[in-house]
Amino acid sequence: MALNGEPQVVVLVGGVGGAKLAHGLTQTLPPENLTVIVNTGDDFWHYGLRICPDLDTVMYTLAGVVDKVNGWGRAGDTTTMLDALRGYGEDAWFRLGDQDLATHVLRTTMIHGGERLTNITARLAAALGVRVRLLPMTDAPVSTMLDTVEYGELEFQTYFVRYRWQPTVKAIRYGGIDMAAVSVEAQAAIAAADLILIAPSNPWLSICPILSLPGMRDLLLARAVPRIAVSPIVGGKAIKGPAAKLMAELGYTVSPPTVAAVYGAVINGFVYDQRDTEVVITEVETTQMDTVMQSEHDRAVLARRILEWALRKTS
Amino acid sequence: MALNGEPQVVVLVGGVGGAKLAHGLTQTLPPENLTVIVNTGDDFWHYGLRICPDLDTVMYTLAGVVDKVNGWGRAGDTTTMLDALRGYGEDAWFRLGDQDLATHVLRTTMIHGGERLTNITARLAAALGVRVRLLPMTDAPVSTMLDTVEYGELEFQTYFVRYRWQPTVKAIRYGGIDMAAVSVEAQAAIAAADLILIAPSNPWLSICPILSLPGMRDLLLARAVPRIAVSPIVGGKAIKGPAAKLMAELGYTVSPPTVAAVYGAVINGFVYDQRDTEVVITEVETTQMDTVMQSEHDRAVLARRILEWALRKTS
Numbered sequence: 001m002a003l004n005g006e007p008q009v010v011v012l013v014g015g016v017g018g019a020k021l022a023h024g025l026t027q028t029l030p031p032e033n034l035t036v037i038v039n040t041g042d043d044f045w046h047y048g049l050r051i052c053p054d055l056d057t058v059m060y061t062l063a064g065v066v067d068k069v070n071g072w073g074r075a076g077d078t079t080t081m082l083d084a085l086r087g088y089g090e091d092a093w094f095r096l097g098d099q100d101l102a103t104h105v106l107r108t109t110m111i112h113g114g115e116r117l118t119n120i121t122a123r124l125a126a127a128l129g130v131r132v133r134l135l136p137m138t139d140a141p142v143s144t145m146l147d148t149v150e151y152g153e154l155e156f157q158t159y160f161v162r163y164r165w166q167p168t169v170k171a172i173r174y175g176g177i178d179m180a181a182v183s184v185e186a187q188a189a190i191a192a193a194d195l196i197l198i199a200p201s202n203p204w205l206s207i208c209p210i211l212s213l214p215g216m217r218d219l220l221l222a223r224a225v226p227r228i229a230v231s232p233i234v235g236g237k238a239i240k241g242p243a244a245k246l247m248a249e250l251g252y253t254v255s256p257p258t259v260a261a262v263y264g265a266v267i268n269g270f271v272y273d274q275r276d277t278e279v280v281i282t283e284v285e286t287t288q289m290d291t292v293m294q295s296e297h298d299r300a301v302l303a304r305r306i307l308e309w310a311l312r313k314t315s
Numbered sequence: 316m317a318l319n320g321e322p323q324v325v326v327l328v329g330g331v332g333g334a335k336l337a338h339g340l341t342q343t344l345p346p347e348n349l350t351v352i353v354n355t356g357d358d359f360w361h362y363g364l365r366i367c368p369d370l371d372t373v374m375y376t377l378a379g380v381v382d383k384v385n386g387w388g389r390a391g392d393t394t395t396m397l398d399a400l401r402g403y404g405e406d407a408w409f410r411l412g413d414q415d416l417a418t419h420v421l422r423t424t425m426i427h428g429g430e431r432l433t434n435i436t437a438r439l440a441a442a443l444g445v446r447v448r449l450l451p452m453t454d455a456p457v458s459t460m461l462d463t464v465e466y467g468e469l470e471f472q473t474y475f476v477r478y479r480w481q482p483t484v485k486a487i488r489y490g491g492i493d494m495a496a497v498s499v500e501a502q503a504a505i506a507a508a509d510l511i512l513i514a515p516s517n518p519w520l521s522i523c524p525i526l527s528l529p530g531m532r533d534l535l536l537a538r539a540v541p542r543i544a545v546s547p548i549v550g551g552k553a554i555k556g557p558a559a560k561l562m563a564e565l566g567y568t569v570s571p572p573t574v575a576a577v578y579g580a581v582i583n584g585f586v587y588d589q590r591d592t593e594v595v596i597t598e599v600e601t602t603q604m605d606t607v608m609q610s611e612h613d614r615a616v617l618a619r620r621i622l623e624w625a626l627r628k629t630s
Binding site for chain 1 (some may be wrong): 362363364389392393396397398400402404405413415416418420421423424427439442443
């Protein structure tokens with residue numbers, strides 16, 4: 001427990017789904033008690049800009065400036081630059097909002113200046129008023145690559161945005177992961193955590209890049225605290241995005257036990273949806289809750305219930 | 316003369332003033348008969364973007380998309396990105412319009428891809444519908460540097476935009492000029508020209524960088540054709556910008572003869588304003604015209620009169 005008597009919580013997240021749970025946790029915990037560790041396997045270079053989609057989604061969500069309809073990008077953003085790019089004959093398949101561009105431009109400038117992504121993220125987030133600690137999983141570049149039936153190997157954003165996650169995935173690898181160190185800040189947060197959560201994000205595209213960082217599994221396994229994942233699969237479907245489709249393509253059964261099995265010994269607790277009344281999991285301690293966060297209130301309720309279940313376990 | 320019976324014209328220009336005369340020439344000549352060679356000494360890196368203010372001003376003017384009030388930037392442009400940058404606490408002293416950003420982003424991407432500025436400019440200009448040949452003076456980076464009393468040496472845009480050309484200039488140098496070659500395209504255009512014009516741009520900040528490229532003076536002097544400059548000084552003042560202030564700071568008399576003297580043997584004809592009734596120049600053949608281009612019509616009239624005077628001389 002921290003000096004304020006509240007648990008120190010670390011949550012591993014991807015983009016939209018993870019941002020929702022992180023946002024719920026900010027409504028439940030003092031800001032100094034929460035560290036959000038974000039997947040950066042989606043990051044890519046586009047028109048010379050370093051774009052970190054998951055970091056930005058989480059940052060904008062926690063800052064309260066996210067586009068609430070899409071769940072990503074900035075509210076009320078325009079695409080004047082992008083339209084002008086198209087005027088030059090560019091395909092411009094990745095949405096770059098004008099406000100959003102300021103994030104990419106500033107981040108890119110700082111990267112070229114030799115700044116660490118951790119410090120860049122801290123500066124951007126602080127300027128937007130984010131008070132919890134927001135950490136990229138690593139300062140090194142990692143590229144989630146998808147080997148597809150139709151196009152061969154694709155960079156994540158090409159698969160996800162350009163081809164709208166329609167190609168059939170045969171295999172996934174995390175390019176550069178062997179050279180990517182867990183940052184000292186992420187190590188310290190995990191070492192000090194009373195509770196480690198894995199958000200209901202895509203296991204293969206959002207969470208496994210984080211878990212695949214050299215040493216990350218050992219850091220987590222070394223912590224004798226609740227390590228709890230939340231299933232992103234509800235009723236045989238993904239709440240959002242390609243998780244269910246990908247699961248089937250990789251040969252797995254599309255159900256919560258598959259998610260629990262992918263995380264294996266990394267977790268000692270698993271939360272899945274109360275709608276999945278037929279699902280039985282015996283390999284890990286479980287509980288069922290309403291995990292579908294449709295409103296901001298739902299996020300806070302789910303966060304509080306997870307904390308209550310985790311704290312009951314440890315007390 | 317070209318096959319179409321019209322003269323091949325090369326005009327050396329800086330930003331706003333040069334763009335006006337170039338625009339006037341496009342109303343007088345077939346597009347294949349005009350080559351505009353633009354100063355790139357103002358170019359700079361800003362937030363990781365390669366910005367070429369004079370090239371953009373001329374390109375937007377010739378494309379008919381320029382902001383007609385400012386004389387630079389794109390008409391109706393917004394500054395959403397810039398405002399968001401300020402939201403991150405940035406000073407953001409250089410105006411980057413959202414549409415304008417597309418030009419910088421695309422150019423920067425192509426520069427990092429190893430493309431020559433000449434080819435980049437051709438592609439951007441063609442996409443905007445510019446039909447005359449628009450050439451940067453060189454593909455190499457050149458930086459006009461101003462040694463000032465107040466701040467020491469400043470990059471051009473810092474002097475010009477950030478400090479609104481208020482510092483007192485002691486000396487000027489063109490950084491990198493010794494390594495900057497006149498492009499083969501500019502060489503070919505000069506070699507084929509029936510008439511070479513120097514626009515009423517700032518002699519020290521716009522034209523001398525072009526003339527200072529290694530070999531450029533010899534290329535011009537080798538051409539036995541009219542080589543005519545237009546004075547940017549009218550009635551002891553500059554039409555726009557710091558030309559008069561700079562002239563005085565560098566110890567020159569603020570009048571057309573100074574301009575003619577700076578160009579020296581490079582020119583064999585000089586046009587200055589009919590308002591300067593007291594001015595007498597004997598070192599070079601001269602004529603006086605209304606050189607103040609207040610309307611688009613004025614531009615075409617001035618361009619036509621200059622061509623007529625030049626052609627009469629050669630016929």
